[in-house]
Amino acid sequence: MIHLNGEFMPIEQAKISVLDRGFIFGDGVYEVIPVYSRRPFRLEEHLARLQASLDAIRLANPHPLAKWTELVEKIISGNPWEDQTVYLQVTRGAAKRDHAFPKGLKPTVFLMASELVTPSADLVENGAKAIVLPDFRWLRCDIKSTSLLGNCMLRTLAADQGCVEAILVRDGELTEASASNVFIVKNGTVLAPPKSQLILPGITYDVVLEILRANALPHEVRPVAESELRSADEIWVTSSSREVLAITMLDAKPVGTGKDAGKPGPVCKRVYALYQQYKARVMRAPAHA
Ligand SMILES: Cc1ncc(COP(=O)(O)O)c(C=O)c1O
Secondary structure (H helix, E strand, O other): OEEEOOEEEOHHHOOOOOOEHHHHHOOEEEEEEEEEOOEEOOHHHHHHHHHHHHHHOOOOOOOOHHHHHHHHHHHHHOOOOOOEEEEEEEEOOEOOOOOOOOOOOOOEEEEEEEEOOOOOHHHHHHOEEEEEEEOOOOOOOOOOEOOOHHHHHHHHHHHHOOOOEEEEEEOOEEEEEOOEEEEEEEOOEEEEOOOOOOOOOOHHHHHHHHHHHHOOOOEEEOOOEHHHHHOOOEEEEEEOOOEEEEEEEEOOEEOOOHHHOOOOOHHHHHHHHHHHHHHHHHHOOOOOO
């Protein structure tokens, strides 16, 4: 079951105008919210990021927080899985094709859910492959825009080489990956690029930084040079569906040195375990706990 503009229906029945600016221009923003045991994870934070994306493209939020919460809850209960991914999207609506944002359109609001698929036990245990590519996307990657052609092209170049991710560099610095944020470990210190207009402010990125702080694990949020990425002891990507996933091969070379080369490193394993514990504590505990 999906939601479109105030109505719930099977996805086959959902229809939008071909003049919808989401279809014509990619003029819209979206969120992807993981759901564990039928509870949305960090819903407030996802809805705050939605508001920031809407503000950045001058699109009025069609719903107050309480209404969004209700829609998300209805989508969760209308679908069969205990663990889900809720996708929600707002586009500017239908209008005669003209680039400048028209005023007063009725936005298109769409929500759907699918089963949450997290990395397989094999990927968690052995890590994944990635390649490094130049970040040729636009300069407002902080907006969670549905215009994802650059990300799709980059992810496809990675997939062509049997890799799960393209890790991106711009002007000699690490930005993020095509659909995740990136952390590296160098000499026991976790390094993460700071939030800026060049990366998406990931909800999982925030959770990981909270975990690092709470457990007094050495970390620095600062620009990360491409050379540091390429000589990292560990590399991980984070996202709502990937959680904390080790990258163990970069450009066909093992990541790290010594006995952990080409395997998930000790800091990644620790943070992965802490992330799972956090999820279990916050999400799977009985509602009254
Ligand atoms: C480009 C990009 N960066 C980072 C992320 C991670 O964001 P989150 O942790 O909120 O899923 C995503 C998520 O899909 C993404 O598409």
